[in-house]
Amino acid sequence: MKLSWWQRKGVYQIYPKSFLDTTGSGTGDLRGVLERLDYIKSLGVGAIWLTPVYPSPMVDNGYDIADYTDIDPRFGTLADFDKLIAEAKARDIRIIMDLVFNHTSDRHPWFVESKTSRDNPKADWYIWRDEPTNWRSIFGGSAWHWCKERQQFYLHSFATQQPDLNWENADVRRALFDAANFWLDRGVGGFRIDAIVYIKKPAQFVDGPADSDGTCSVHNMTAALPGILDFLHEFKREVFDGRDIFTVAEANSVTPDELPAWVGEGGVFDELFEFSHVNIMFPFGEVWHRAEPFKLSDFKRALSDSQRATHGLYPIYFENHDKPRAVDTFFPHGTNKILAAKALATILFTLRGTPFIYQGQELGLGNAAFSSIDDYDDISSRGQYDLARADGLSDKQALRFVQKFSRDNARTPMQWNSSPNAGFTSAEPWLPVHEDFATFNAEAEDRDADSVLNFYRRLSAFRNSSDVLLGGEYRELFPEREDVYIFTRTLGNRTLCTAVNFTTHDVPFPAKIFDGARKIFGNYPDESNHFRPTEAIFYEL
Ligand code: NOJ
Numbered sequence: 041m042k043l044s045w046w047q048r049k050g051v052y053q054i055y056p057k058s059f060l061d062t063t064g065s066g067t068g069d070l071r072g073v074l075e076r077l078d079y080i081k082s083l084g085v086g087a088i089w090l091t092p093v094y095p096s097p098m099v100d101n102g103y104d105i106a107d108y109t110d111i112d113p114r115f116g117t118l119a120d121f122d123k124l125i126a127e128a129k130a131r132d133i134r135i136i137m138d139l140v141f142n143h144t145s146d147r148h149p150w151f152v153e154s155k156t157s158r159d160n161p162k163a164d165w166y167i168w169r170d171e172p173t174n175w176r177s178i179f180g181g182s183a184w185h186w187c188k189e190r191q192q193f194y195l196h197s198f199a200t201q202q203p204d205l206n207w208e209n210a211d212v213r214r215a216l217f218d219a220a221n222f223w224l225d226r227g228v229g230g231f232r233i234d235a236i237v238y239i240k241k242p243a244q245f246v247d248g249p250a251d252s253d254g255t256c257s258v259h260n261m262t263a264a265l266p267g268i269l270d271f272l273h274e275f276k277r278e279v280f281d282g283r284d285i286f287t288v289a290e291a292n293s294v295t296p297d298e299l300p301a302w303v304g305e306g307g308v309f310d311e312l313f314e315f316s317h318v319n320i321m322f323p324f325g326e327v328w329h330r331a332e333p334f335k336l337s338d339f340k341r342a343l344s345d346s347q348r349a350t351h352g353l354y355p356i357y358f359e360n361h362d363k364p365r366a367v368d369t370f371f372p373h374g375t376n377k378i379l380a381a382k383a384l385a386t387i388l389f390t391l392r393g394t395p396f397i398y399q400g401q402e403l404g405l406g407n408a409a410f411s412s413i414d415d416y417d418d419i420s421s422r423g424q425y426d427l428a429r430a431d432g433l434s435d436k437q438a439l440r441f442v443q444k445f446s447r448d449n450a451r452t453p454m455q456w457n458s459s460p461n462a463g464f465t466s467a468e469p470w471l472p473v474h475e476d477f478a479t480f481n482a483e484a485e486d487r488d489a490d491s492v493l494n495f496y497r498r499l500s501a502f503r504n505s506s507d508v509l510l511g512g513e514y515r516e517l518f519p520e521r522e523d524v525y526i527f528t529r530t531l532g533n534r535t536l537c538t539a540v541n542f543t544t545h546d547v548p549f550p551a552k553i554f555d556g557a558r559k560i561f562g563n564y565p566d567e568s569n570h571f572r573p574t575e576a577i578f579y580e581l
Contacts, residue, residue: 043511046230046286046310047352049086049504050395051136055361056093056115057101058453059399061465068454068464070116074124079482081131083402084500087286088128089136089232091361093121097147099201100179100419101451102138103234104145108219125227134229136286141216142235143202150215151203155190165212166203167195167241174247176255180423183258197238197258199419207239207271217278224279230286233309237291240268253430257325263293269301272308286310288355288394292319296345304353311355311394317342318363328441329428334370336522336542344527347392347514354393358384359401364449368407374544375574377406381492382563383540383576389503390529390538390578392514397496399454403485404492408452408474409443417471421446457483490565499561499578508536523547524571528581535581536560539571546570557581 060072070093080088092102093115102112111121125135144151154162172184172193177200184193185200195204205212220231241262248256280287288311294302295316302312320338321331346354358366367380381404388395410416413425413435421442428438443449448471455477456463462477474480485491503509512531518524524547526539537557541547549571557579559567564575571577 044286044310045086045134045284046394047510049084050389050397050500051087051089051355052080052083052085053089053091053360053396053398055091055399055451057470058451058464060454060456061467061469064466065114066465066467067114067470069114070111070120070124074120074127077127077131077133081133082497083397084497084504085397086132087134087136087229089288089396090138092138092140097145097201099145099199101417103140104143104147104199104202105140106145106147106149108216109222122226129227134286135227136230136232136288137223137228138234139220139231140234141205142238143196143198143204146201146203150205155187155194158190158192164209165206167206168192169195169245173245173261174250174255175258175261176251177258177423179420180427182255195241195258197235197262204238204241206241208241213271213274213278217275220275220279224283224285228285230288230310232313233287233289235292236272236289237264237268237293238262239271240265259293259325264291264298269308272302276308288313291315296342296349299346299349303350311350311353313355313357313360314346316346318358318369327427328424328445329431329433329438331441331445336525337520339370340516340519340525343391344514344516344519350393352392352511354391355396356388356391356393357396357398358388359398359450360396361398361450362447364445364447365405365407366401367404368444368449371542371574372544378404378492379563379574379576380404382495383542383574385492385496385499386538386561386563386576386578387525387540389499390509390536391527392509392512392529395500395503398450400450400452402493402496403455403480403482405452405455405474405480406476407443407449408472410448410472413439413442415472416442416446416448418447418451421448455481457481495561495563502561506536507531508534512536517553518550521550524550526550526553537579537581538576539579540576541571541574544573546572553581554579 056068059068061068062071093111094105095107095110095112096102096104111118128135150162150165153160154165175183177183178198186193196202197204248261287309289309290313292315294314303309366384367377371380425438425442452471452474453464453469458478461469462473485493508529508531512529515528517526523543524541528535528537559579561578
């Protein structure tokens with residue numbers, strides 16, 4: 041079986057600000073990542089995706105970049121970064137950088153120049169208009185901001201401080217491609233490419249269909265517009281072609297049937313993060329207080345559609361820095377979280393594609409609900425809170441939705457041990473540590489053979505050496521059932537099967553298929569003739 045390096049092992053995602061602080065600043069840094077490379081290696085991954093570490097005012101925690109070719113002093117230096125690449129490489133791990141090319145920070149010198157007048161050399165590097173439209177930014181509020189200096193509005197799909205670049209301008213594209221090549225020449229193993237679906241803007245800037253408040257999400261007006269693939273093929277030609285790298289792009293709104301135009305032979309990227317399985321609660325756009333209840337059959341359909349559409353060129357993920365913790369999202373209230381974490385791991389490592397582990401997921405971490413909106417740092421949590429309040433919800437109701445869906449749920453400091461601040465920092469951490477850190481931490485879980493951490497390690501190692509899991513065909517069984525997720529992976533005459541009970545009660549085994557099957561892994565230590573609450577079993581049939 042001919043597989044690329046990024047198909048053979050998983051990826052570990054690091055949110056450096058919350059990983060490990062080695063300077064006593066309260067925020068994590070690159071040396072912290074360097075210190076924990078052996079821990080990361082123990083998870084059997086072949087790459088680390090680092091969320092942005094470039095110089096940034098940190099309005100959106102680094103997704104507002106002020107210089108594409110340097111490291112923010114909060115995180116360290118270029119020399120630290122080079123050392124990280126080298127030390128990771130010595131462990132057969134590559135570093136994947138996060139490219140944020142839809143927008144910059146409003147402090148980026150390009151924007152600082154662009155806003156000075158309508159005729160400066162960079163006047164056309166951003167999206168400027170005399171009249172705003174009714175577009176609502178993804179973080180809430182108008183997507184247009186009035187610039188006094190230039191007497192025009194500029195477009196920002198995300199925060200006010202994140203002006204959108206004008207990809208129609210060839211100089212902009214050149215400058216971005218140069219920045220990407222700068223990191224490849226330094227030895228990075230590839231890119232996770234942020235918010236890429238928004239780079240193409242419509243030919244006409246007109247009002248969109250209005251929601252009850254008169255606004256229309258910018259997402260509905262600009263996501264994946266015709267013509268975007270021309271830009272992306274140029275990007276590929278100028279940056280990716282001829283290099284042994286891994287590219288995975290964030291593409292909310294590209295549907296499974298469109299995936300072939302985006303990934304693999306004839307496509308642009310190696311893989312694409314599409315959102316259908318993580319956004320099934322938001323069929324009408326991600327407004328948290330309008331969330332629909334989680335429906336297992338929808339979740340399974342989304343996963344199965346992607347599996348079929350991509351033939352394995354697929355990042356399997358249940359968590360990242362933008363999503364709440366999975367054990368609290370995909371299972372009913374009252375679920376045992378350790379069982380849930382192991383059940384998800386079983387799916388993560390046995391679906392076809394590249395498994396992505398988000399820091400802390402391997403410890404089974406859950407959501408951290410803060411008691412006041414003022415405790416939230418995440419800019420989108422504040423936007424969602426305001427939106428809910430404007431829709432007539434009380435403070436308390438609005439806060440409940442933030443507690444459930446906030447991005448800060450996954451951004452609390454990594455839990456290394458049971459010492460103060462979970463061993464993350466010797467100072468005041470930038471975001472509170474989850475209160476469960478005395479139980480859920482890497483040191484304690486390392487010692488416990490039955491921990492979530494050791495379950496991850498075992499499954500990851502198994503997956504990396506199993507031809508059936510690396511390349512076998514995927515088939516879903518009983519897709520309509522709302523209680524269990526069962527699928528098989530087949531290569532030649534071997535079939536492996538994953539079965540997970542998503543309920544908090546016993547379920548009879550769907551007859552026959554398991555007769556004579558051999559259990560390889562499970563999240564219960566013993567066997568039963570019932571499928572127990574949250575039970576996950578991985579069989580050879
Ligand atoms: C997606 C990133 O994952 C998210 O954290 C960020 O806020 C937006 N893109 C804007 O860059």
